[in-house]
Amino acid sequence: MGEKSIQKRQFILETAKTIFMEKGYKNVTMKDIVEACNISRGGLYLYFDNTRDIFAEILKLESQETDDLFSGKIGENATASEILALLLKEQKKELLRKKNNLAVATYEYFFENKTAKKDNVLRIRFDEAVSVLEALIEEGVETGEFYCDNPKGCARNIMYVLEGLKAAANTIGITEKTVDDELMYIMQGLIVEE
Amino acid sequence: MGEKSIQKRQFILETAKTIFMEKGYKNVTMKDIVEACNISRGGLYLYFDNTRDIFAEILKLESQETDDLFSGKIGENATASEILALLLKEQKKELLRKKNNLAVATYEYFFENKTAKKDNVLRIRFDEAVSVLEALIEEGVETGEFYCDNPKGCARNIMYVLEGLKAAANTIGITEKTVDDELMYIMQGLIVEE
Amino acid sequence: MGEKSIQKRQFILETAKTIFMEKGYKNVTMKDIVEACNISRGGLYLYFDNTRDIFAEILKLESQETDDLFSGKIGENATASEILALLLKEQKKELLRKKNNLAVATYEYFFENKTAKKDNVLRIRFDEAVSVLEALIEEGVETGEFYCDNPKGCARNIMYVLEGLKAAANTIGITEKTVDDELMYIMQGLIVEE
Amino acid sequence: MGEKSIQKRQFILETAKTIFMEKGYKNVTMKDIVEACNISRGGLYLYFDNTRDIFAEILKLESQETDDLFSGKIGENATASEILALLLKEQKKELLRKKNNLAVATYEYFFENKTAKKDNVLRIRFDEAVSVLEALIEEGVETGEFYCDNPKGCARNIMYVLEGLKAAANTIGITEKTVDDELMYIMQGLIVEE
DNA sequence: CATGAATGAGAGTTCATTCAT
């Protein structure tokens, strides 16, 4: 595949991503993508065989970007609680974003495609996040900012709450206050009261 | 619609439910239901106009049954922690059930149909569960079984964790151990250690 | 068929007529009629086999009423030109009536059902109208009101103009002025100028 | 749409036209056209969305051809009465043609689609024909062939008679004699008797 | 007579996918 083709492939993925954000996963047809990309019907098939492959690719790229983002935050000389607050704030923004959001599409995709554990980017991302959180909590405990006798459990708990909020956001709906309350509850469970 | 029709309507709903459990929401066509029910193409349309209406009806019935189930447990002379353990065990069973599970279909349905807050059965169920849990926790606190200075927050936290587990179960997958760990973490956060 | 049945049959015909006036002939289904009549699906079939039979019956009744109307005007002691003016005014009203009009349905019915000449109520009505007009013109000629050396031809011509106006009314559309101009042209062709 | 497609589009229109001539407008389905054209079900939808659009297109083309035909007759060095006779003869042929006739389909189409005055090809054609006739009559009057003190009224009258004959042809039926009588009546009303 | 549930044929429409150019 030449230089040019790689760019086109990239273009298709980016365009398709906006469609998946708008319409979810199952509602998107090859036709939708062809039209949005302004390419020929057959042309798309030179790059991808179906919407599943396209979305899988998008997810993979997405995952890499998220990694960068997540890891980028740490290493600055900030306290553990400051970093945690930052991370949660990031999550809050994500949760409340109505558009530009692949959550629904991602859920739909995984409902349909039971991926093997080790290939499941979602799982990998989840586990990584747990690790990051765990490290952070441990750090906080050492500096005396946090109180926690089960950092891994706590990290996992936080992640499931975030997952629950994400699911709720797209089904029963959530308000900013809902998120704030929940994140506050998490922080209060950790922070050492004086 | 006569006596007989009501039975048939019921039969359609039950049959459709098994299909929704198998295939989710979006994958189910009127044709699927027609074939599963062994009725004529037009026959189904006498009872329902589309799969959305059918699923909405199933959800409503489902919701009623769940209510009964949930409220049935309380009122026995058991301690708060026993009741809580029972409830969580119930949830665990639900979470681990691969088939006979409307979770995916329900998610898909609500992704597609943004229901007004007060008509959203899922939300109503959620809020009710929070209330039940809150009451239970308060009771436990009074009897000295639990320690908790924010029962409502704690109840909500538990519910979001459960929601997160449900979402995870259908996307990244969960094992029995995952669930046990999580439920244990919740219980330990409440129970007064001696 | 009992007394009661005859009434019901009558009721069906009247109700169906309003539907045919609204929707034309081809757009009307047995279902439409069943629903408008508020009777059972099978019930309608006890009286009529299809919309064709129903419309044919309506046409027949209609034809009888029109006859009465047409013949009712003559016999009063009025001059030929007064009577002609009256008849044309009647036609004008008919032509301009948007609703309560079987014209479209009637056309559609005859497009589909090539009726034998002698059974064609439309033709019978047409021929009768020509006769009436012819007699009227002859009378007018005798009294010196009209000038015409071919009363039958003139009568036929008038009828075709009226038919043309009717067709135009339902296709290219006509205004009141269009009709007035046309009827005026007809009258002026007959009336002896002083 | 490439060169090739234009030909296919043309082919579809021509094929569809024969079907409309056979079956009228409302009786024709997309399936009918697909089968007559020997193309695939989906293929037709690449060119047209529904029978209405197809018929509208046919009408438009038809209209253009008719224009050419109509205007082609004039300009030869023939007398006004010769030209008029020719035109009426043309109309007669049209009226008596049983097959190869879009009259019924056209009526049905306009019954269903009330077109805005200025977009109504039928009306435009009608008005143009009136103009042509009017000019012809005026010419005849000048050369002394015709007697007429209201050429426009006369032209319109002729057109409505022709319209009436067309409607009659497809409902009550007409014979060649009927048409001859009517056309003769028109000519005699114009021609100066010696 | 009357009901209305049930059937099944058939129309409309959309897309994934292929393939000649």
Add this chain to the structure above:
DNA sequence: GATGAATGAACTCTCATTCAT
């Protein structure tokens, strides 16, 4: 590589018509 016309499977939905009650 790229195009876009073409195909055909699949689904939705509506009715005329029948028939057991």
